Amino acid sequence: MADSLITIGVLARASGLTASALRFYDDCGLLTPARVDPLTGYRYYTEDQRERAMLIRRLRAIEVPLETISEILSGDAGRAERMLDEHVGELKRRAVAAAVVAESIKQTLAAGDRVAVPAWLLAEAFEQVRAAAASDREIPVLAGILLEASGNSLTLTATDRYRLSTRTVVSRDRQGGDWSLVVDGGELAPVVEWLRSLDEIVAAPTDQGLLLTGGSSERRCRVIDEPFPDYRVVLAGLEPVRTRVLTERRPLLDVLESASPTVRFEVGPTGLTVAGSHLPATVTGSAIDLFFEVTTLLPAINTALGPDLMLDIAAAGHPVVIRSATDGDLTTLAMPANG
Structure with a gap:
């Protein structure tokens, strides 16, 4: 059987999912590996799971x-069709965009490194x-966002030493070699608004910064020419998860938006209590109390994907990993405050 198993990297390339998304779907029980090596933790899948991954x-x-x-x-095919019809009815405004591909790009870039991704994404x-x-x-590079083009994806990462967020976007097309640069986060607001009006965008590194081309126009983003912190060392050094909390994002946001500067997180068998307000939650693992600065935690919760959140807690004084319960591509680390 071992010879017929494929690695998480092979499955990622075959399905179009990122490895981080596959690990998330494992944690959620949606796509559990056929085997996990007890010594290395490496995940292995069967060829039959490729189709399920592609459907996901x-x-x-x-x-x-x-x-x-x-x-x-x-479920059965009839029920699946009804559920899909109901969902598609809520997404009409994006249906047209799904049929538009590279025709929107009017300017052909010179040969070189470039990556094409959905502009809204x-x-x-x-x-x-x-x-x-x-x-x-104070530290200029920490005001920037690291962009890394590698494989079939574009990864964006930012950190201010108290928080760390990283998101991977699967590309539609990519040419050239791997590249990375740090764009100035303080100058992105008008660029983001421009991106929302397009279907597809081509990103390319140049001597003048990051060049974004879409439709019949382009934008250049200033680059911060300093080494970005090695965030992968931080992620690799995280302690094992001892407590996991699954809760709805909106009620937690409501509490944080009206809370004092520092809030208390009480995690126990009956759920989650934040700043004295009890929130419905599914808790696995040990009970624990944490404190957070609202200015640290609120932006992380506000920008999370989907209606549900998963919080992975190792121990007091260690970063809490925040992931969306409906998408594993966005990962945020938030540092608790001293109680």
Whole structure:
């Protein structure tokens, strides 16, 4: 059987999902590996799981919620058709954009490194990660967003030392080699608005900065020429998860928006209590109390994907990993405050 298994990297390339998304779907029980190596933790899948992974990617591309995907893939064909029809009825404004491809690009870039991604998706990713960038210029590079083009994806990362957000976007097309640069996060607001008006965007590194081309226009983003912190070391050094909380995002946002500067998180068997307000939540693992600065936590919760959140907690004094319960591509680390 071992010879017929494929690695998570092979499955990612075959299905169009990122490895981080596949790990998230494992944690949620939607796509569990056939085998996990007890020594290395490496995940292995069967060839039969390739089709399920591709269906999950296609359903996520039209923003079908996680719980609905599970019902569609496990239910009868008639019920699945009805659920899909109901969902598509809510997404009419994006149906036309799904049929438009590279025709919107009017300017052909010179040969070189470039990556094409959905423009609205890049705008969303910029907004989500930018919340973790520093608002001051004490360390200039921390006010920037790291862009990394590699494989079939574009990864965006920002950190101000108290938060860290990283999001991976699967590209539609890519040419040239791997590249990375740090764009100035403080100058992105008008660029994001421009991106929302387009279907597809081509991003390319140049001597003058990041060049974005879409439709019949282009924008240049200033680059911060300093080394970005090695965020992968931070992610790799995270302690094992001892407590996991699954809760709705909107009620948590409501509490944080009216809370004092520092809030108390009480995680227990009956759910989650934040600033004295009890919130419905599914908790696995040990009970724990944490404190957060609202200015640190609120932007991370506000920019999360989907209606539900997953919080992975190692221990007091360690970063809390915040992920959307309906999409594993956006990961945010928030540092608790001293109690």
